[in-house]
Amino acid sequence: MAAQRKTSRYVVPVAVAGIAAATIGLVPALAASGDPDLPEITAQQLIEKIAASDTEALSGTFKISTDLGLPAFDGLLGGLAGGASGDGEGSADPSAQLTKLVSGTHTLKIAADGPERQKLTLLDGKEQYSLVHNGDEVWAYDSASNQVFHEKGVEEAGQAPEKELPASPKALADEVLKAAGDTTSITVGGTANVAGRDAYRLVIEPKQQGSTVESVTIAVDAATGTPLKFTLDSTSGGKPVVDAGFTKVDFARPAASEFDFTVPKGAEVTEGDQLEKDHAAGKAPEDLEKALGDVGLGGAGQNGPEIVGEGWTAIATFDTGAAAPKTEDAPKEARGFLDALGDEVSGKFGTGTVFKTKIVNALMTEDGKVYVGAVTPQALVDAANAAK
Template identity: 75%
Template sequence: MAPNDSTETTGRTSRKLSRYVVPVAVAGVAAATIGLVPALAASGDPELPEITAQELVEKIAASDTQTLSGTFKVSTDLGLPSLAGFAQGLGGGSGSSSADPQDKLTELISGTHTLRVAADGPDRQKLTFLDGSEEYSLIHNGGDVWAYDSKSNEVLHEKADGAGKAPEEELPGTPKELADEVLKAAGDTTSITVGGTAKVAGRDAYQLVIKPKQSGSTVDSVKIAVDAKTGTPLKFTLASVQGGKPVLDAGFTKVDFGKPAASTFDFEVPKGAKVTEGLDGAEHGKSPEDLEKEFGGLEGLFGGKGAGAEGPNVIGEGWTSIATFDTGAAAPKTDEAPAEFQGFLDALGDKVTGKFGSGTVFKTKLVNALMTDDGKVYVGAVTQQALVDAADAAK
């Protein structure tokens, strides 16, 4: 695979419990579904044979890590206000079970979290959150997937092949697969180089550095620390042009590529635990319709017809692509939103004007969205000015 290969990447959305258990210890990586940044400072730059970017990309593609165990640290800084009140405004969690991984993985959107991970091929994985004294674990062992929340003593159980597919076909990608997707998307708008070496979790690694050639993107760089021996990505970096803390900072603090003991993946339902069996489809978590109802008045912020009912158009290319759609209705003022969202929206929004008229830019360190007062929406991993320029050009 050449560094400049360009392919369209698509994400998969699923509420099946088994789809939240990640093959090679990557639940933290999956939550983001987006770049990851070094969690540890380098403890010395090892001397390694020289390697080209092309050779390093091929090394990642050729890696086939099936077994590992270790500790993974994830820190996220999207520049958002606290999400606590926002989540409560949505009505809390899924309502089905406190063990629902959909709710737990949402916590990775902000703050710093430590996870213990283990994997033995496509049929056995385990992920445990180490935040605080309580235990939360996701376990895939053969035909069974378990989620356990010790705080509420609740268990969620599902058959791994409940959707009629092999587990590995349903699950989010491994760090290698995530790295592959970034590399596949790299075209003529992207610079890919080798940025030296590093020590990650005690292992020698090369640093692959991916940067936009275009101006106007919110992405400063993506860095992938690649194990020099196995080709396995150990850290995956996303930094914003705003500087400061990385948007996402994650990586192994300890890692062992040996086969974990079979007992690692055993699970016995604790005494007195409430067990929920086989939630799927609309029963598991909230359907899009449920979320739309819970947003209530927020629907109007995106136009009464529902944002992007006919799908967005994409303008531009590469790192400065912008998705745009017309809601078909004038956007109401943000102070018309439900009270529980008002502070959140105020903290995110900047009023802007241009040839297009006026509107509000809702901003994070990575993705920004311009909502014009006449109901048009422009969104992308681009700067506020790039969104205004796009709206002006559309007039």
């Protein structure tokens, strides 16, 4: 179990070329001369093509552009994550550094050679942050602070959980379409050129009213079936919330030396085991836990969430067991952030505050109940009223 947890925190998955790209974004790279002319294909056939793709080796460059509609989000996250790492902005710990990807625009380079070797380099002006998984080791280096993070004993990336999967791409496509059911529309929305490669566009749209998701679009490489680009659009309009895709991609196997790592001269090395001990001793999470507790989220998981509704309009609800906090009681670094996000609302449930993003919204009532979902604020109010 420890190895599984380490993998999820630190390893750059080989699936970064595929569904993992959903966590990052790229301004679309469409051909100026128009979309490519490709043979017609159905949504089921395109899903089968994705499922049959055996791409494990690649290298490339992409940009990250994420717009959650949050004010000063990276500053707040940086402060909390820095406190959690114990090293502030000078930490090479991936759990602190990779929070940068949730806002703004970034350029990254990646390389992957199967489940045992991956490398990601985050370029930030003249500075770089590199994360390398090679065999059972993970290395990370922050050039700005000359700090190195090292961990041994991680398992292979991209290993699937032990569960029975459909035996063929067609069977998997059937299951996906069946699961979509009455709540989702899945179609082929034409073609595109991404990173110089011809691709089909798989478009996924909610049929339900009340979701904040307008659509999800995946550009699928026509030759290999590898997803090259992912775009998540909100019903609020404007820039995509997430827009992910390669600007350059090469499916040749990277050289083995690409995944070698040598500790730079004079760099300070922090071992992952020591960082875990610090966390277990309560040194690091105290600041983050206190910050969450001060805004009423510290005990959010005490009673476990209940799910109201289904599909795209599902809402998770739980009871924090405490009265809703006052914004003025929150830590200084979170106070302005919460003020900018929160709208006071009222209904049969009493009064509360809705905290908004372009996709996920949350309602906290005066008696400490929380309603969260990729739904409109009104849908959260309706759910709270129905619970009374």
